[in-house]
Each structure stands twice: as structure tokens, then as C-alpha cells.
Amino acid sequence: KRGAEKITVAEPCNKLPRPAPSLPTEPALYSGPFPFYRRPSELGCFSLDAQRQYHGDARALRYYSPPPTTGQSPNFDLRDGYPDHYQTRDEEVQERLDHLLHWLLEHRGQLEGGPSWLAGAIVTWRGHLTKLLTTPYERQEGWQLAACRFQGTLYLSEVETPAARVQRLNRPPLLRELMYMGYKFEQYMCADKPGGSPDPSGEVNTNVAFCSVLRSRLGNHPLLFSGEVDCTDPQAPSTQPPTCYVELKTSKEMHSPGQWKSFYRHKLLKWWAQSFLLGVPNVVAGFRNPEGFVCSLKTFPTMEMFEYVRNDRDGWNPSVCMNFCAAFLSFAQNTVVQDDPRLVYLFSWEPGGPVTVSEQRDALHAFLPTWYVEAMTQ
Numbered sequence: 001k002r003g004a005e006k007i008t009v010a011e012p013c014n015k016l017p018r019p020a021p022s023l024p025t026e027p028a029l030y031s032g033p034f035p036f037y038r039r040p041s042e043l044g045c046f047s048l049d050a051q052r053q054y055h056g057d058a059r060a061l062r063y064y065s066p067p068p069t070t071g072q073s074p075n076f077d078l079r080d081g082y083p084d085h086y087q088t089r090d091e092e093v094q095e096r097l098d099h100l101l102h103w104l105l106e107h108r109g110q111l112e113g114g115p116s117w118l119a120g121a122i123v124t125w126r127g128h129l130t131k132l133l134t135t136p137y138e139r140q141e142g143w144q145l146a147a148c149r150f151q152g153t154l155y156l157s158e159v160e161t162p163a164a165r166v167q168r169l170n171r172p173p174l175l176r177e178l179m180y181m182g183y184k185f186e187q188y189m190c191a192d193k194p195g196g197s198p199d200p201s202g203e204v205n206t207n208v209a210f211c212s213v214l215r216s217r218l219g220n221h222p223l224l225f226s227g228e229v230d231c232t233d234p235q236a237p238s239t240q241p242p243t244c245y246v247e248l249k250t251s252k253e254m255h256s257p258g259q260w261k262s263f264y265r266h267k268l269l270k271w272w273a274q275s276f277l278l279g280v281p282n283v284v285a286g287f288r289n290p291e292g293f294v295c296s297l298k299t300f301p302t303m304e305m306f307e308y309v310r311n312d313r314d315g316w317n318p319s320v321c322m323n324f325c326a327a328f329l330s331f332a333q334n335t336v337v338q339d340d341p342r343l344v345y346l347f348s349w350e351p352g353g354p355v356t357v358s359e360q361r362d363a364l365h366a367f368l369p370t371w372y373v374e375a376m377t378q
């Protein structure tokens, strides 16, 4: 009798609900050697025009045209033209992966390695990967990533968190102006033609974008992603994208060693993650004074950014960023097993906690558009 009981007591244990899987994000857990990251190569590009319409070409690409280094220091008024010459993208429109999928649909037959390569790849925006890279060090903003598998490929698309939506809808006017100033800086630094001069008189329109589409691999995860590129340098040592691309940034002028230290710890991490993923070799920073003028420029080579925090106990480590990202991608690959574009898993993260996941079977969360799924099924 006893023996039979022993067997039956073991049974209910197997029927206990499994604890929901989650992924921890503490930096200490990811400090191994730097993982393999394939040098990103450009597969193609596309442009979005002033009406946010897609074009399968480089028409929105601009050309790096900094002021002469021999002359006086720059004096760019970043508030000039605000708000009259500011046209902003309609942020209520959730574009998700649509523009990238448009490109993919038109080029799926020409991918290196054939369609079987795509079946094993992860498709997403570069900006989503940037958020993953910085997660172990992020203390302010959480994120949500929706994931689904379709014809083998894992698609990752960000979902705006309720907190981010509240922040966006209540964006203070000064923050809106600050966003304008970032785009205005691009206008002072870029020309429409190679060798041309910048024309800061025109409109700032945030619908316009040039996006590069790249292939890479992190560990054993083949990647196909797209990222917005500010400009190309016609005088770069190599004219081969993405090594000719330049990322432009603005930041507050700094006056004390403490301000620089904080800049290296927080801003450079984000700049590094964003540009490293895409293979952009240089970030050119314009430092603005309290009046909104850029009076100094500094180039930060992406591969040298880590040096500023290498000996800082409270700095960041590229290996941690990349190892965490690889761990998340494995976590996602192992969670999203069923091949079904309507079955979405929502990965959620808030600072201080682990990444959690929930299954979403409602149509609300499905993010691959019907036009894409149907065309791919032909």
C-alpha cells in the first residue's frame, strides 16, 4: 500500500504549474568574454519622404559637411526656425516593422544565403536592439517587445509601454524644443549633395528618414535589422557602407569633471550601443550652451568610447551589453516556438526586475500586417 502511495504522490508534482520563465538583467551575470558579433554588412536601404512615404532608394541620404576646422568655432543656433519650421511625424501612427517588412518583401529573393537564411534569422529595428544592449545598466525606462515566429523567422517589434505613452502625451514644451534642436543640428552639418554646403533655412521634417538594412550575427543568432542613418561622409577612408556613415548627436556643454564623468557613464553608453550595432565608426557631437548654440564639436570614434569608462567602477562594459542581448535572443527563440504570425509573446521589462513574458492570443497584439503575411505565403 505504502509503495503504491509513493508513486501517486510524485504525480501531482508534475502537474504543478511551471513558474513563468524570466530572464535576469543584473550586469554581474553577463560579464563573460565579448561574444561573436559579425561585422554588419549593408544589404540595402530605403527612404521615407516628407509625407512618410516609402521609397526603395537612398533619396533621403544626406552628406556630412562639417564647418571648416581652420575657421572660427561653429555658432549654430539650434532654436532658429522653432516652432514655425517644424513638421513632426504623427506619433499616434504605430508603424511597427512595416517599412522594414516592405523592404524585406521586395528583396527576400535576393538575400545572400537564400530564403533559408531568412528562416533562421531575427528581424527587427536597430533601435530595439539598442534598448536590449543597454538594459543591464538602465535605471529609468522599461520596455516591451512583441515577438512572433513566421516561416521560421523571429520578428521583434517594440510596443510603447503605458508609461512611455503617458510621457509622450504630456511631453513638456521644452522637451519638444530640445527634440527640434537635435534635428536642427543635422541640418547645420549635412548637405543634400556630396561636396555641397548645408542649407539651414529649410523646414525640419521628422518624417524624412534614410534607413540602412543590415545583416549581422550575434553568437548563433543571425540578424537582419534596419536603422536610421544621419549621413554619409564622402571623404571617409572607406566609402563602403556602413563604414562611411556618421551619427550626429547634441549634448549639453560640460564644465566640470563630474559632468564629463556622468556623460561617459550614461550618454556614451547609448551612443556606443546604437552606433556599434550598425557599424557606424564615428559619432560627431555638437555641444550646446544654455542659449541653444553649438559652439564646439567633438568626434567620438565608436570603438574608443569604452576607454572613457574602462577604469570606472560605475562604468559600463560592452561585453555585458552584448552577452545580455544574446541571452535575451536565446530566451525569445526558446519561448516563441510555434510558427504562427497571430501568436504573439510580449516580453516586458521594468528597471530593477527580470524580463518577463506573457502569451497574447488576441488580434490586438499581432503585428505582422496581412499584406506581408499573404505575400510571403504566395
Ligand code: 0WD
Pocket (backbone or CB within 6 Å): 089, 094, 095, 096, 125, 126, 127, 128, 130, 158, 159, 160, 182, 206, 209, 211, 226, 227, 228, 229, 248, 249, 274
Ligand atoms: O514604431 C516604433 N516603435 C519605432 C519606430 C521605434 C523606433 C524607431 N522607429 C522608426 C523610426 O521612426 C525610424 O524611421 O524606425 C526608424 C529608425 O529606427 P532605428 O534606427 O532603429 O531607431 P533609433 O536607433 O532608436 O533612432 C535612430 C534615429 C534617431 O536618432 P537619434 O540621434 O535621436 O538617436 O531615428 C530617429 C531619430 O533621429 N527616430 C525617430 N524619428 C521619428 N520618430 C523616432 C521616432 N519615433 N525614433 C527614432
Ligand code: CA
Pocket (backbone or CB within 6 Å): 230, 247, 248, 249
Ligand atoms: Ca542622430
